[in-house]
Amino acid sequence: MPTRPLAAAYGPLLMLLCAQAMLVGVAAQDSQAGVQVAMPQAFPVRFFVVGDWGRASDSHPNGYNQTRVAQMMAKKANSAYGKPHFVLSTGDNFYGFGLRNLSDPWFTQKFTNIYKGPGLQVPWFAVLGNHDYGETSYCTPDEITSPLYQLDPALRKRDWRWHAFRDRKLSLAGGQVELFFWDTTPSSSYNYYTCSGGFKGGIRTQSWPNNVVWLQNQLAASKASWKLIVAHHPPRSSGRHGGSSEVKYAVESLIRKYRAQVYFAGHDHDLEHLHYQSSSFYKPNYHTIVSGGGSRRYTEGFGYDDGVPSDDYPTDPYSVWGALTDGFVAVTLKAQEMVAQFYSTDYKNGTMAVHVARIPHLLKPGPDLD
Ligand SMILES: *[C@@H]1O[C@H](CO)[C@@H](O)[C@H](O)[C@H]1NC(C)=O
Ligand SMILES: *[C@@H]1O[C@H](CO)[C@@H](O)[C@H](O)[C@H]1NC(C)=O
Ligand SMILES: *[C@@H]1O[C@H](CO)[C@@H](O)[C@H](O)[C@H]1NC(C)=O
Numbered sequence: 001m002p003t004r005p006l007a008a009a010y011g012p013l014l015m016l017l018c019a020q021a022m023l024v025g026v027a028a029q030d031s032q033a034g035v036q037v038a039m040p041q042a043f044p045v046r047f048f049v050v051g052d053w054g055r056a057s058d059s060h061p062n063g064y065n066q067t068r069v070a071q072m073m074a075k076k077a078n079s080a081y082g083k084p085h086f087v088l089s090t091g092d093n094f095y096g097f098g099l100r101n102l103s104d105p106w107f108t109q110k111f112t113n114i115y116k117g118p119g120l121q122v123p124w125f126a127v128l129g130n131h132d133y134g135e136t137s138y139c140t141p142d143e144i145t146s147p148l149y150q151l152d153p154a155l156r157k158r159d160w161r162w163h164a165f166r167d168r169k170l171s172l173a174g175g176q177v178e179l180f181f182w183d184t185t186p187s188s189s190y191n192y193y194t195c196s197g198g199f200k201g202g203i204r205t206q207s208w209p210n211n212v213v214w215l216q217n218q219l220a221a222s223k224a225s226w227k228l229i230v231a232h233h234p235p236r237s238s239g240r241h242g243g244s245s246e247v248k249y250a251v252e253s254l255i256r257k258y259r260a261q262v263y264f265a266g267h268d269h270d271l272e273h274l275h276y277q278s279s280s281f282y283k284p285n286y287h288t289i290v291s292g293g294g295s296r297r298y299t300e301g302f303g304y305d306d307g308v309p310s311d312d313y314p315t316d317p318y319s320v321w322g323a324l325t326d327g328f329v330a331v332t333l334k335a336q337e338m339v340a341q342f343y344s345t346d347y348k349n350g351t352m353a354v355h356v357a358r359i360p361h362l363l364k365p366g367p368d369l370d
Helices: 003-026 066-077 105-112 147-151 153-157 189-193 208-221 245-258
Strands: 045-050 086-089 124-127 162-165 168-172 177-181 226-230 262-265 271-276 286-291 319-323 327-333 337-344 355-360
Touching: 045 066, 045 286, 066 327, 066 337, 124 177, 147 162, 153 162, 177 208, 208 245, 226 245, 271 337, 271 355, 286 327, 286 355, 319 337, 319 355
Parallel strands: 045 086, 086 124, 124 162, 177 226, 226 262, 262 286
Antiparallel strands: 045 327, 168 177, 271 286, 271 319, 327 337, 337 355
């Protein structure tokens, strides 16, 4: 007699334990459980980088068009390059202020229905941007959002590809590559005044110093030969927003000390490749790839204000190449070199990269003086 109630009592618990064990097993290469998709385990690793995209058909005189970029991405995935292993999203995933609940139609309208190409049916790994936290400074009840919706695994029941992270590490290629997804929106006090700031999971529940310590601990523990940071706000940029001084201050000493090579960002709605290097031993040597042209393109930045030369938007002295264009970046990562191809919708056939960055694995930062 007691066995039946016992079974009834423990059955669900056992299932739960099994489910957790499976989760840990499958995600063994991950720092935390929860990512149950296959990661590439050998070079070359191929991935796309796109940011600031979720607008669907929102119209604007400057010509927002998310589909135009999505179609170029699909075309590239269907070319000799091949299907990417995954797509990195550098944040501002759902304009204007994130998802409003787990059944928000924007998820379908701005993600699933836009990135339809067969070559884009791969895992997407996204960081959050300031708009994902509820960008507006005051809001109607409809605009009250929580970043927790985008982070919720339940969204994968709607589209299996979707993974959004706050602070998270993913390992690839047998641990030779590590991606550090880093939440930079808490860096700016400006963001504390977004309408959803105080709501569940909102910006005012976040700590920038804790996020910086998290990155420091991850980089310090990393044995990977490629250390790649993925975040929304760039430390340096020639676009309309420009670099974030809070992020630059926090990250450049870590990049130097722990020898990270590349920082992927969005936030500025353009494409740019920067290579910061200095003759000083105390300075880092690293590349920034800004890919924030997933839908709208800016007309300000790179020394121009609405197409007119202006000092208001100076070009960063370490800019290698950049353009006020929408588009995306296709990366091929090998043991010794990263090749990043920049695609602009100005080249509508989508077959010609407008810039190619070749980044060697060994960047020389000078001796470690710490
Ligand atoms: C957006 O781009 C797509 C693909 O080029 C095109 O078919 C569509 O008409 C464009 N939408 C608008 C509103 O211009
Ligand atoms: C989710 O949000 C959308 C947009 O505000 C709304 O139309 C819908 O009714 C909401 N769904 C639920 C289940 O709350
Ligand atoms: C694609 O467009 C670019 C720029 O318009 C052009 O130079 C190139 O030849 C085109 N490539 C193909 C395959 O049509």
